[in-house]
Amino acid sequence: MSVHPDRKKEFEGASDPITLSVIYNRLLTINEEMGITMINTSISPIFAEVHDFSCAICDWDNRIVAQIDGVPSHTASVMEAVKAISREFGEDIHPGDVFVLNDPYLGGTHLPDVTIMKPVFYDGELQFVAINRAHHGDVGGMEPGSYAPGATELFHEGIRIPPLRIYREEQPIMDVLNMIRINTRMPDALWVDIKAQVASCRVAERRILELLEKYGVEKTRRRIEEIHQYAERRMRLEIARLNDGVYQGESFLDSDGFSDDPIRIKVGITIKGDEAFVDFTGSDDQVTGFVNSPLANTATCVYVAFLTTVTTPDIPHNEGVYRPIHIEAPEGCVVNPRFPAPVASCTLDTACAILEACWIALSKVLPERVPAGWNRWNGPTITGIDPRNENFYVMFGFNGFGGAGGMPGMDGRHYIGDGIDLGGLIAPNIETNEMDYPHLTEFNEFITDSCGAGKFRGGCGAKYRIRLYDENPTLVMFGDGKVHPPYGLFGGKPGSCNLAYINEGREGQRELKAKELVQLAKYDTYTSYPSGGGGWGDPLERDPEAVRLDARNQIISVGSAREMYGVVLEGEKLEVNVRKTAELRGAARSAKTSAKKGSRNG
Numbered sequence: 001m002s003v004h005p006d007r008k009k010e011f012e013g014a015s016d017p018i019t020l021s022v023i024y025n026r027l028l029t030i031n032e033e034m035g036i037t038m039i040n041t042s043i044s045p046i047f048a049e050v051h052d053f054s055c056a057i058c059d060w061d062n063r064i065v066a067q068i069d070g071v072p073s074h075t076a077s078v079m080e081a082v083k084a085i086s087r088e089f090g091e092d093i094h095p096g097d098v099f100v101l102n103d104p105y106l107g108g109t110h111l112p113d114v115t116i117m118k119p120v121f122y123d124g125e126l127q128f129v130a131i132n133r134a135h136h137g138d139v140g141g142m143e144p145g146s147y148a149p150g151a152t153e154l155f156h157e158g159i160r161i162p163p164l165r166i167y168r169e170e171q172p173i174m175d176v177l178n179m180i181r182i183n184t185r186m187p188d189a190l191w192v193d194i195k196a197q198v199a200s201c202r203v204a205e206r207r208i209l210e211l212l213e214k215y216g217v218e219k220t221r222r223r224i225e226e227i228h229q230y231a232e233r234r235m236r237l238e239i240a241r242l243n244d245g246v247y248q249g250e251s252f253l254d255s256d257g258f259s260d261d262p263i264r265i266k267v268g269i270t271i272k273g274d275e276a277f278v279d280f281t282g283s284d285d286q287v288t289g290f291v292n293s294p295l296a297n298t299a300t301c302v303y304v305a306f307l308t309t310v311t312t313p314d315i316p317h318n319e320g321v322y323r324p325i326h327i328e329a330p331e332g333c334v335v336n337p338r339f340p341a342p343v344a345s346c347t348l349d350t351a352c353a354i355l356e357a358c359w360i361a362l363s364k365v366l367p368e369r370v371p372a373g374w375n376r377w378n379g380p381t382i383t384g385i386d387p388r389n390e391n392f393y394v395m396f397g398f399n400g401f402g403g404a405g406g407m408p409g410m411d412g413r414h415y416i417g418d419g420i421d422l423g424g425l426i427a428p429n430i431e432t433n434e435m436d437y438p439h440l441t442e443f444n445e446f447i448t449d450s451c452g453a454g455k456f457r458g459g460c461g462a463k464y465r466i467r468l469y470d471e472n473p474t475l476v477m478f479g480d481g482k483v484h485p486p487y488g489l490f491g492g493k494p495g496s497c498n499l500a501y502i503n504e505g506r507e508g509q510r511e512l513k514a515k516e517l518v519q520l521a522k523y524d525t526y527t528s529y530p531s532g533g534g535g536w537g538d539p540l541e542r543d544p545e546a547v548r549l550d551a552r553n554q555i556i557s558v559g560s561a562r563e564m565y566g567v568v569l570e571g572e573k574l575e576v577n578v579r580k581t582a583e584l585r586g587a588a589r590s591a592k593t594s595a596k597k598g599s600r601n602g
Contacts (some may be wrong), residue, residue, distance in 0.1 A: 003183075003355065012086075015226070016223070018225065019215070019219070020181065020230075022310055023211065023215065023220060023223045023227075024066070024223070024227050024316065026207075026553075027057055027066035027211075028066055028068050028201075028347075029207075030054050030086070030204050030207045031056070031057065031066050031067060031068050031069045032055075032068065032069050032213075033207065034055035034069060034130070034132065034200040034201070034203055034204050035051075035069035035070070035200070036197075037196070037199055037200045037203045038053055038055070038134070038196055038197065039051070040201040041141040041195070042193045042196035042197075043189060043193060043196075044137055044189055045428055045433070045436050046137060046396060047193060047196070049428040049429065049433075050396070050427075050428055051070075051071070051263065051425060051426050051428065052071065052134065052425055053132060053133060053135050053197075054069065054070045054073075054074035054075075054132070054202070055067070055070055055130075055132055056070070056078045056079075056132075057127065057128055057129070057130060057204060057208070058078075058079060058082045058129040058131060059129075059221075059224050060125075060126050060127055060128065061601045062079065062083045062086050062129070063079065063226055063319035063320075063392045064082075064317075064318050065128075065227060065316075065318045065319070066078060066316075066318065066320050067318075070133070070448050071421045071422075071424035071425060072300075072304045072420060073109070073297075073301075073304075073351055073420045073421055073422060073424075074113070074441075075304055075307070075317060076299060076303050076322060077107065077108070077296040077299065078131050078143060079116060080107030080299075081101045081106075081107035081108060081115040081133070081308055082107075082117055082129050082131065083107060083411050084101055084103075084107040084163050085101065085163045087163075087323050089163065090256050091467050092458045093126065094121075094169075094437035095119070095121040095169075095357055096167065096170040096171075097118070097119055097167060097168060098116060098117070098167030098579045099116070099119075099163060099165055099224070100114060100115065100116055100117070100163075100164050100166045100180075100194075101115050101117070101158050101162065101163050101164070102114045102115065102139065102159075102160070102161040102163050103161060104154070104294040104297070104346075105154075105294055105339045105340075106162060107165065107296050107373070107445065108294070108296065109133075109294070109297045109343075109346065109347050110302075110346055110347050110372050111139050111141070111154070111157050111158040111159070111160065111161075111344065112135045112136050112137075112158065113347070113558070114132055114135075114136050114197070115131065115133040116132045116133075116134075116194065116197035116198055116200075116201060117129050117130070117131050117201070118130045118131075118204070118205055119557045120204070120205045122208075122209060122212045122345055123217065127208070127212060127217065127220075128208050130200075130202075130204035130205055130208070131201070132198075132200045132201055134193065134197055136184075136189075136193060137186055137189060137190075138186050138383075138394050139159050139183070139184055139190075139392035140158040140159045140183040140184050140185070141156055141157045141158035141328065142156045143336075143474075143517060144185055144381075144383035144384075144392075144394060145396075145476060145520040146344065147290070147297055147344050147381050147475070147476050148157040148342070148517075149257040149290065149478065149515040150257075150517065151289070151342040151344065152258075152289075152342060154339065154342055154343065155340060156358060157185075157342055157344045159184065159499055161180060162541070166180075167192075167198065170335060174379075175365045177191065182490055185392055185394075186392060186394065191438065192568055194286075201477075201537075210248070210338040217488055218290075222383070222576070226248035227316055227318060227320065228318055228320030228430065229320060230316065230320070231316040231317075231318050231319075231320035231321040232320035232321065232324065234311065234315050234321070235311060235321045235322075235323070235324050236274035236275070236324050237274070238310045238311050239271060239273075239274050239276050239304075239310060240273060240274040241363055242271045242310070242365050243271065244271050245270070245271055245365065245565075246268055246269070246270045246271075246336070247268070247269045247361040247362065247364045247365050248266070248267070248269075248361055248364075248394075249266075249355050249356075249358060249360035249361030249363075250265060250266040250267070250282075250360070251264075251353040251354075251484070252265070252353065252355040252356040252483075253265070253291055253334075253349055253353050253480055253484075254265055254481065254482055254483040254484060254514050255289075255483075255514065255515065256289030256515070257289040257290065257464075257513075257514075257515035258287070258289045259287075259288070259289075260371050262484070263284050263287060263291065264282075264283060264284045264347070265283050265284070265334065265350075265353045265354055265357045266280065266281070266282035266357065267279065267283075267354075267357045267358055268281070268282075268305045268393065269358065269361045271365065274324060275324045275325075276326070277328070278302050278307070278325060278328065278358070279329075280298070280327075280335050280336070281328070282333055283329070283330075283333045283403075285333055285334065286332055286333060286334050286338065286341050287334060290342035290344040290345045290346075291334070291343075291345045291350045291480075292334070292337035292341040292342065292343050292346060292353065292440050293334065293335045293336075293343065293350040293351065294337065294343055294351070295327075295335075297343075297346050297347060297350070297356055298327070298329055298335040298406065299327050300337060300353050301358065301420060302306045302354070302355035303321075303322055303325065303353055304360055304422070305355050305358035305362060306358075306362075306419065308359075309359065309362050309370050310362065310369075311368045311401075311583050314563065318443075320506070322419045331483075334350070334363025335350070335354060345480075347417060347420070347514070348377040348420070348478070348479070348480075349376060349377060349478070351420035352374070352377070352418055352419045352481075353376075353479070353480070355420050356373055356422060356487065357417050359373075363489055367490060368408050369407075369408070370407070370533055371405040371406065371412070371459075371489075371533075371534060372406050372412070372452060372454065372458060372487060372488050372495075372534030373405045373419070373486030373494070373495065373534040374402070374403070374404045374405050374416075374418060374419030374422075374533050375401070375402025375403055375404075375417075375419070375481065375486055375495065375530055375531040375532065375533060376419070376479060376480045376481035376486075376498065376531065377417055377420055377479040378397070378400050378479045378481070378498040378499075378500060378528050378529075379397055379400075379409045379477035379500065379512075379514075379528075380396075380399070380475050380476055380500070380526065381396055381475070381478070382394075382439075382468065382475050382476075382477075382520075382526070383395070383471050383473065383474050384468075384472055384473035385470060385471070385472070386437070386470065387438060387440045387469065387470060387471060388421070388438065392435055393436075393438070395433075395436070395437040395439070396577050397464070397528065398417075398426075398428055399427050399433065399441070399444055399463055399464045400462070400464040400500075400528035400530050401415045401416060401427055401459035401461070401530060402417070402450075402462075402486075402495075402532060403416065403458050403459025403461050403485060403486075403495065403500070403509070403530075403531035403533040404416045404419075404423075404458065404459045404533045404534040405452070405458050405459075405489075405495070405533040405534045405536065406454045406455075406458050406492060406534065406537070407536050408454060408536065408537075409456065410456055411456050411458070411546075412451065412456070412459035412532075412533035413459045413533075414461075414462070414555075415446070415459070415460065415461070415462040416452075416459060419486075428540060430444060431454055431460055431588045432446055437470065438469050438473075438479040439466040439467060439468045439470075440466065440469070441465070441466050441469050442467060444462055444464045444465075445463060446460040446461075446463075446555065447461050447462065447463050447496070447529060447530075447532065448460075448554050448555065448557055449496075449557050449558070450495065450496040450529075450530075451492050451495060451496075451535070451555065452485075452486060452492055452493045452495040452496075452532060452534040453488075453492065453493040453534060453539040453542075453560070453564040453565060454488060454489075454491070454492030454535020454536045454537050454538070454539055454542070454544075455491075455492070455535075455536060455538055455539065456491060456492075456535065456536045457539075457542070457550070457555075457556075458486065458532045458533025458534050460530060461495075461496065461529065461530035461532045462530065462532050463527065463528065463529050465504070465526065465528075466525065467523060467524075468523065468525070468526070469523060470522065472519070472520075473500075473519075473524070473572075474517065474518070474520045474525070475502075475517070475519075475520055476517050476518075477487070477500065477512050477513060477514060477515055477517075477518075479498055479514050479515070480515075481498040481514070482498050482499065482513075483497065483533055483544040484497075486531055486534040487534050488534060488535045489535075489536045489537075490537050490538070491539070492534055492536045492538075492539070493534070493535045494534050494535075495531045495532040495534045496531045496532050496565055498514070498530055498531050498543055499511070499528075499529040500512040500526070500527065500528045500529065501525045501526075501527045502518060502524060502525070503524055503525055503529075506525070508524075535548065539565045539566075540566050540589060542555065542565050542567075544576045544581055547561050547565045547567040547569075548561070548567070548574055548575070548576050551574050552573075558574065566581060566584045566585035566588045567581050567584075568580040568581045568584060
C-alpha cells in the first residue's frame with residue numbers, strides 16, 4: 001500500500017523513531033493515568049467532576065516533556081514551578097521528597113492553583129519530576145473561595161506558598177502542612193485533595209521507573225532529548241512557512257473592578273525566519289484590581305495561541321516547542337505586574353484577553369487557522385454554610401458555560417467554557433451538583449441568538465438559573481465580557497455579551513457587575529446568560545440549509561435567519577424559499593458594496 005507523499009511521519013529524522021514514539025506515547029499515557037488517579041481519589045467536585053487540574057512530567061533539566069491531561073491555562077507554567085524548586089533546594093532534593101508551590105511570582109498562576117511536585121530518582125540520580133497542579137476551593141484570603149474583587153494586593157487573596165518540602169522519605173511533614181491548612185477555610189478538604197495530588201504523582205513515579213527499567217537511563221535520556229528537538233524542529237518549520245512581518249493584535253478587559261475604564265492588552269508578533277517575537281509593549285500598566293497576569297501565566301497564553309493555530313494538534317507539548325517563541329512584556333504592565341499586585345482572576349479574564357490579542361494578530365498571517373472569539377468567564381463563586389450538614393462550602397458556577405468561536409470549516413461548539421481552557425473544564429452533572437451544594441437548578445439550556453453570525457457561526461451560550469436555600473450565602477462575581485463580546489473575524493459578527501442577575505423577574509431583581517461581592521438571602525436566585533462565540537466569515541455565505549437547521553433547533557430565530565443570514569424561511573417546517581433568499585442576499589450584498597464605496601469616497 002502506498003503512503004501519501006504529504007503525510008507526516010511521526011518523529012521523522014530521529015535515529016530510532018520507533019523507540020522514540022513508544023517512549024513519548026508512554027509518557028502521555030502516564031499523564032492520563034495521573035489524571036484518572038486524581039479524579040478517583042480527590043473529594044472536591046472541582047477535581048472529581050470539573051477536572052480543574054493538570055498533570056505533567058518534567059525531565060532532569062526542569063523541562064516539561066509531556067502534558068496532555070489538564071487545562072491549557074496550565075500549559076508551560078508548571079515548568080516554571082519546577083524551576084523554582086530547583087533554584088531553592090539545589091542538591092538538597094532526595095528520593096521520597098514532595099514539594100509544593102503556589103506563588104504567582106515564582107512560577108505559579110494564581111494562589112488557588114497549588115502545584116505538587118515529586119522528583120523521580122533512578123540509580124540514585126534525578127531523572128524526572130511528576131507534577132500535579134490543581135485549583136483548590138479555598139486558600140484563605142479576604143473572601144471565601146479566594147476570589148476577592150476588593151483585593152488590592154496579593155496578600156488579600158490567600159496564603160502565599162513559596163517552594164516548600166512537604167514530604168520527606170515518603171512521609172508528610174505535618175508541621176509544614178498544618179501551617180498551610182490552618183490558613184484556609186476548608187483545611188480537611190485541602191489536605192485530602194493534596195494527598196490526591198501526591199497519589200497522582202506517585203502513580204507517575206511508579207510508571208516512569210518501569211519505563212527506565214525497560215529502556216535504561218541512557219536510551220531514555222537520548223530519546224527525551226530527541227523529543228525536545230523534534231518539537232522544536234516542527235515549530236520552527238511551521239513558523240518559517242509564515243510570511244515575515246509584524247502582526248498586531250489587541251483586546252480589552254472590561255474593567256478591574258475598581259474603575260470602569262477598559263484595560264488594553266496589545267501585542268505585536270514579529271515573524272522572522274523560523275522564530276517568533278511576541279512583544280506586549282503598549283499594553284496598559286498594571287491595575288489596582290485582581291486581573292493582573294504574572295509572566296508565567298502570560299507566557300502560557302502565548303504558547304496556547306501558537307499551539308492552537310501555528311501548529312497541528314499532534315505536535316508534542318514540551319519545552320522544545322516553546323524555544324522559537326520569544327516573549328517580551330515590560331515590567332509593571334498588566335501582563336507582567338510588579339509584586340505584590342493581586343492576580344486571582346488572571347487565569348480566566350486576563351488569560352482569555354491575552355489569547356484573543358494573540359489570535360487576532362495571528363489571524364493576519366494565518367486567516368485559515370484562527371478562530372473567532374470564544375466566551376469569557378461569567379462567574380460566580382457562591383459560599384456559605386450548607387444547612388443539611390452545617391459544613392462550609394465553596395461552589396463554582398461551572399454550569400454557566402458559553403460558546404466557542406467559529407473557524408474555517410467548523411461552527412463554534414456550544415456550551416464549552418471560556419477560551420483559554422478550550423473545553424478542558426467539564427460542566428458538572430446537575431443532579432450531582434445539587435447533592436454537593438445547597439441549591440436547586442431551575443433551568444440550563446441554550447440561548448437562542450447568542451452565537452455570532454458567520455459563514456461558520458459561533459457556539460451558543462447556555463442560560464442557567466439556581467435557587468439557593470442556604471440561609472446566608474455570599475456570591476462573588478469575577479468574570480468579564482459584559483462590555484466586550486467575543487470578536488467576529490473576516491465579516492463574522494461578534495457573539496453576545498455576558499449577563500447575570502440576582503432574582504431576575506422577582507422583587508429585588510438586580511443586574512450583577514462583572515466583578516463584585518453580594519450578600520444573598522435564602523431562596524434568592526442567580527441567573528447567568530453567558531456569551532456565545534463570535535462568527536467567522538460573511539453570514540451571507542452560510543449554507544441556507546445550515547441556517548434552516550439552526551432555526552429548527554432554535555439556535556437562531558427565524559428573524560435572525562432573515563436579518564443576519566439573508567435566508568427566508570417559511571411554513572411549519574421552515575423550508576428555505578430559494579428565490580426570496582437569493583433576492584434578499586443579492587440586495588444585502590449590493591448594500592454592502594455601496595457602503596464600502598461610500599466609505600472610501602468619504
